[in-house]
Amino acid sequence: MAESRIPRGRVGQTYRRSLPSDQTDRNAGFHYEFSNEFYALWLDPTMTYSCAYFERPDQTLEEAQMAKVDLAFRKVGLGPGHRLLDVGCGWGATAARAVEKYGASAVGLTLSQNQLTYAQTRVRPGTALEYRLEGWETYQAPCDRIVSFGAFEHFTSPKYPAFFGRCRELLPADGRLLLQTITVSKPSRSFELLRFAYFLHKELFQRSELPRLEQVVGPAREAGLELLHAETLRPHYVATLEAWIANLEGQKAEAIRLTSTALYEKFLVYLEGAARYFRSGETGVYQFLFGVA
Numbered sequence: 001m002a003e004s005r006i007p008r009g010r011v012g013q014t015y016r017r018s019l020p021s022d023q024t025d026r027n028a029g030f031h032y033e034f035s036n037e038f039y040a041l042w043l044d045p046t047m048t049y050s051c052a053y054f055e056r057p058d059q060t061l062e063e064a065q066m067a068k069v070d071l072a073f074r075k076v077g078l079g080p081g082h083r084l085l086d087v088g089c090g091w092g093a094t095a096a097r098a099v100e101k102y103g104a105s106a107v108g109l110t111l112s113q114n115q116l117t118y119a120q121t122r123v124r125p126g127t128a129l130e131y132r133l134e135g136w137e138t139y140q141a142p143c144d145r146i147v148s149f150g151a152f153e154h155f156t157s158p159k160y161p162a163f164f165g166r167c168r169e170l171l172p173a174d175g176r177l178l179l180q181t182i183t184v185s186k187p188s189r190s191f192e193l194l195r196f197a198y199f200l201h202k203e204l205f206q207r208s209e210l211p212r213l214e215q216v217v218g219p220a221r222e223a224g225l226e227l228l229h230a231e232t233l234r235p236h237y238v239a240t241l242e243a244w245i246a247n248l249e250g251q252k253a254e255a256i257r258l259t260s261t262a263l264y265e266k267f268l269v270y271l272e273g274a275a276r277y278f279r280s281g282e283t284g285v286y287q288f289l290f291g292v293a
């Protein structure tokens with residue numbers, strides 16, 4: 001994708017507006033409101049929108065997305081009777097799997113009305129599955145296990161201590177938190193990466209920031225959460241993005257019909273740029289497992 005398609009912006013600008021840590025910034029839901037049908041064109045059938053885990057090279061994207069969820073559930077030791085909290089549940093597949101395949105009860109939090117509407121179609125009468133239009137900032141009910149895939153990128157660094165503090169408050173002494181997030185990894189002086197980050201912020205995400213590893217582990221430790229395990233999934237994000245790009249390009253006409261040519265092109269710039277930075281190692285993606293210290 002030609003770099004010239006990325007709009008020029010002021011580099012070094014501070015994008016963050018500070019919000020009190022107990023307040024939810026609804027802008028973090030903006031990216032998910034374009035159209036459920038648009039996302040369904042290029043995500044896998046489970047509508048999972050984070051890095052997958054290709055356990056075997058011949059897996060489909062759908063299988064790899066559920067392999068990623070199962071990998072996380074194994075790490076936290078999810079089992080029958082556990083109450084799971086999924087922070088940033090997206091279209092709801094993870095929480096539904098916890099209930100259907102692991103015998104847990106589950107609550108999923110999202111800031112997107114479109115996602116909530118879709119996720120609620122998964123709820124069957126009598127099952128212990130619930131989705132809420134609510135941020136972690138106000139969520140109070142205790143739980144046994146917490147997972148979060150691809151949502152931390154929206155929280156922004158002033159809120160990291162409050163996020164880990166809230167997880168610590170909600171978990172019992174033997175509780176576990178599995179956090180999957182994109183990180184800024186290899187030190188980079190790349191002007192193009194800064195320009196790309198500005199484009200993403202301005203055009204598609206509104207509220208986002210990528211943490212360095214120490215910005216994840218440090219505040220977690222301060223909040224009383226001990227890092228037990230960390231695993232990079234970086235090559236898996238390249239494969240995930242390549243699958244999304246192929247799907248989106250294959251559905252070009254329908255994607256433009258549902259949204260616009262401009263939005264279709266912005267998504268391609270975003271997905272192709274993201275794949276490039278995961279390939280180079282300037283961005284990474286990790287699953288962090290925390291226990292109560």
Ligand SMILES: C[S@@+](CC[C@H](N)C(=O)[O-])C[C@H]1O[C@@H](n2cnc3c(N)ncnc32)[C@H](O)[C@@H]1O
Nearest residue numbers: 028048049050088089090111135136149150151
């Ligand atoms: C990239 S999506 C990932 C969705 C899902 N975890 C998955 O893997 O498919 C990010 C999700 O984080 C949610 N989110 C962002 N900020 C949040 C907050 N403060 N509290 C709860 N959810 C939040 C968004 O609404 C969205 O559902």
